Amino acid sequence: MASKFEIQGLNAWFGLKHVLKSINMKIEKNAVTAIIGPSGCGKTTFIRCLNRMHEITPGARVSGKVLFNGIDIYDNGVDPVIIRRKIGMVFQKPNPFPMMSIYDNVAAGLKLNGVRDKKILDAAVRRSLELANLWDEVKEDLNKSGASLSGGQQQRLCIARALAVEPEVILMDEPCSALDPIATAKIEALIRKLAENYTVVIVTHNMQQAARVSDYTAFLYLGELIEYGLTKQVFENPKHELTERYLTGEFG
Amino acid sequence: MDHYKLRVTKNRLTQFLVYLALFSALVPLFSILSEVIRKGFSTINFDFFVKPTPTVGEARGGVANAIQGTLITIGFASIIGVPIGLMSGIFLSEYGESKLSVAVRFLHDVLSGVPSIVIGVFAYALITRSIGFSVTAAAFALAIIMIPIVARTTEEALKLVPMSIREAAIALGIPRWKTTITVVLSGAKKAIATGILLSIARIAGESAPVLVSMGYWRWWFAGLDRPAANLALNVFIFAMSPFENWIALAWGSALVLILVVLGISVTARVFTRERY
């Protein structure tokens, strides 16, 4: 089974601050990979390097290779606009477009790509909202503002929005940290379901969540990849002393 | 891929248009500044600052009387406008949540949107029709223009003074009103002074209200119930005249005006940026 991502010697900087140090890792297709580690270890920066979002910050820099389906996304000829359609992202704080309706939020990505046919859009919106486990809750009110939903619903809306453009990968940056436990549980169930058809990479500061939800886990510390492997193995039999100390709550 | 190419083209085109807009907005600025400096500079000499307005036949002359008249008019306007604006600003910052404050702020906003010519007509109706075209009428009009500016900048300046200073003074037993007048006001005095200077810069450039409340005056100051010469108004009168020497004086006056007005504005902005 070829890996979805092959990360080779990835380094990242914010100005002079060296935030990611020579990361080498694979990310497997149609599985959930959790990135864990204490605050400031570079997990968010790492995930943002996977869809070329890190570089939009002024002063941010990347070196190394990130092979996606075998092609280096940082290669000179590659347009990030195309990459980001294939690799979707959901953010820590839900950010639906408040000036658009629920329908328009989900359709936003499709409209960018020139889809105008109402029938196609209707079908795609419905499919995405169903995939995100939100359809039943909003099907009567598709014209309400995207911001009129609860926090958990907004996050599922953002997931639907990301799914509508049919990406291959979904990156999630601490998607539940702004949500209550019930909403969190709903999203965790959704993540397991999504893994059937998508490659999911999730950053989380909650170890238990990583253990519940992921197939593979990567542990980052101070910008370095300390350990990576099957979740079961990393949690039950960590190879590295640092991993064990983190998992037992000694720091972070 | 066709649609993709369209998107990329739109992206490049709009970037170009945005920078084109920026360029077209800056071209008039540079043109105005360079023309005023160029044409004004060649007019300015010693006579310019010392002699009064020349008569039609006279070759040389200056704007000394206009500078005098403008200073007196602005001074009089400030005597009326600054205290009212200052006290209003203090009220708005100390009792800012009251219904009165909300109404006052709204009305200040409304007043700042009234065209200066209308304010001039107001001064004409109220004052000029009783005591005639006069410095008093013009000063009244200019004071009205000043008040919302001074009030707003004073309120903002006072708000910037940290609560800890007020609390320390009150904890020492100083009554609230004394705290405001002494401690808080002195803490904000630079910002308040900047606001007052900005309002002066603003009224120094006003000519419409001066025109209709005071009219044109060619001589030296002759009393508060008579008109006085005005630098900004002179630019208008001289520019619209057919006389070469007057037109030259218009450019010279414009240069003085721009230096004063922009000088104060720049200093004020530099000062408010210093805080961050």
Next chain:
Amino acid sequence: MKISQKISPFIRNLNIKSILQLKKHFKGDDIFKLVSALFASSIFLLLGLMVYELVKGSWLSIQTFGLNFIVGTTWDPAVSRIFGVLPLILGTLVTSAIALLIGVPISLGVGLALSEYAPKKFGVAVSFLVELLAAVPSVIYGLWGIFVLIPFLRDHVYPYLKAVFGFIPLFSGPIYGGGVLTGGIVLAIMIIPTVSAVMRDLFLAVPNSQREAMIALGATKWETVKTVISYARSGVIGAVILGLGRAVGETMAITMVIGNRFQVWPSSLFDAWYTMAAIIANELLEATYDLYISALINVGLILLFVTLIINILARLIVWRTLRLTRGIARE
């Protein structure tokens, strides 16, 4: 009322003991609050007095002409002494419309350039320059308009416009350099600094999370910027209305370039015309009899009314959008 209750016992017992008692009751804070409130309340008096004086001054004109003043097209102070301002209202509206047509797209571009496109330091420096433009007095715009802009337009721009578009009546009249189009251009230049500064601030207030959401979907820069504009759209409308208010009230610069000719409709964009503000500036000092003066004050009253409505509208819309922006961000 607190104060009168404290005063009456004092008046009954005028002695030193009472004076000392009075001092205890009259707290400094109360006096201060009262005094500053009085000063602040002067705005009510000022605005009220303004409306009163303008209405009083217009009364003769209102009585004589009634609503015919607004729809009348004759302005004849010399012979028939009939005054009507429809052409002035039209002139004001048309020049302001031209100002918006030219000025709003440029202001939008400048606002976007300064918030979305320009690198930080460059943006700050250029913002500074643009704000300087806002401080230039109106007469100086007029002076530059007469001696720099008019010759330039007359010799290098209008002849080409006429050559290319001359088949449309708008572009077919004689060119002298000033006139309606020139007036609109000067007004546009004058409103750009203020309007673009407001737009820049509106765009800067849009939360970055909105931009990131669009970028993550695979949007180009322009597509992301469209979302920013959409988010701030009611504020953008408010800024445009604010610009309209400024254009309508502008006096000196427009009267120096527009030609000041009272006519119902200009023969072309290159023809001279007149606005409400300009006629007041030009004729109030020449007005020698009561009805003439009253007619001009009446024009001022109409101008006041129009700009009040425009400005209240603009501020309501801008306030609402800033509150909306902050409300969303808080969630």
